[in-house]
Amino acid sequence: MIAKLDHQMLWIFAALLVLLLISSVIGFILSRTARSEGGKATIKNLNARIIAWWKMSGIFALTLLMGPHGSILLFALISFLALREYMTLIRTSRADHNTLFWSFFVITPLQYWLLYISWYGLFVALVPVYVFLFIPARLVLEGDTTGFLDRAARIHWGLMICVYCISYAPALLILDIPGHRQDPKLLLFLVIVVQLSDVFQYVWGKLLGKRKIAPHVSPNKTWEGFVGGILCATAVGGGLWWMTPFSRGQALAMSLLLTLLGFAGGLVMSAIKRDRSVKDFGNTIEGHGGILDRMDSVCFSAPIFFHLTRYFFT
């Protein structure tokens, strides 16, 4: 199951390589010029992020080349680790134990197995319908009614975000789009636009950021970062129309929507972190925080991107 490496993929990978090289050079130069303590800390974090980007891009590119099965496996692992960060952060009760076991070791693999066998009908219904009913039913068997609705809702919400929503990214590979069957470029497009949007928001925010956009939820997000990030990522997404089934205009509109959804995802996940008084979901990815800190924008954009593409282009 090796995906064919067409010339479009080669161009994208080459561009990513150049982008990473340029970032590394800039990071190196900045590390030589930073003077203030605060500046040094920021640059150190920036360089940690760049190194992590090299690793993440490498892993992602490799699994893309392994064909759909590689990507399904990668995202299954990402879901598992994201769910783990989520469940660790939220309050769970002793009586949730067995339901948590089901969530990690039965529901998560099952969702991705459905992708593996391309059973679309159950893939879209499993978590929102079957699991939605299963969780309270399994919890009630424990006989502990304390905070019952809270507990059931928290567990289900975690599965929706970390497993259901994330699984929509590799689900793009089972879409039957004329001329784009099992096309890794659609997944690549989604990830590039959403992640570049995060990167551009970070860069513009650091360079020009003054007015806070949501001071109580995410103190580092600014209007300048938001506008600059969304515009740049949308422009790049529009420029990548040739790797998608979309026209130029459609690619531009899709990119705008993806970046806005990604921004919403970042804010929502920040709200959860603030509520639990932590800065990050974990420390798996150096400089970035946890897996869920990196995936928050994908969680929100992947399902909508999937369904719009499926509705209009298959």
Next chain:
Amino acid sequence: MIRDWLASLIAAFARGLTGATVQWVNCRPAVGQRIYFANHTSHLDFVVLWSVLPPDLRRLVRPVAAKDYWSSGLRKELAVNVFHAVLIERRAHSATVKAAGQHEPVQHPAGHALLAQQSVIERTSTERAPVEHSLIEHAMDDLLNALGEKNSLIIFPEGTRGNGEVIAPFKSGIYHLWRHRPDVEFVPVYLANLNRVLPKGEFLPVPIISRVIFGPPLQLEQHESKESFIHKAHQAVCTLGEL
């Protein structure tokens, strides 16, 4: 050779399952003789504590575990050959409880059979049974032998697994250990979230991320009283838990 390899494998698995992150607070991994004492909430406690130590230390650090839980089949193989656990008898009365058909109280593993026992004896010194007494001395001898000239121990002075919310008062066995070996460093360890990974009474683990926090060795006076020693030790673990 195979044992070392198996030990590394199990340590890697335990770290992977529990995603354990380690913090050394004013303390460093060192080869010197130590007693690591920690709060106790899960069967996984000593495995995880042991697995986050550097490999060259692991060979010298021996967990103290209950003989009846760890002395059959695969568990025994692991306990004896891989973890080099010190297996000691539980208190006599848990055997009676077990015979009476009550399972839960005998669940606690870890060698705090002995540590629990010490306090039972002290509290009820007037009614101490000779058989219990010899059992304790026997167990203390086992611990001191296991410690030897170069080994370290992992103990859980609460005597039984708690629910993860409060750290139960320590039994006095740890104090008697110090009286016998004042030259050994007593290092407090706080284990976070392991009660969520594998709580008391559960068989299947859940991969919640855990933390292991090592604190600075206890600073003790030469003639520290028992109460003061126990207080300092308990406080040290509680302080790490608040980090």
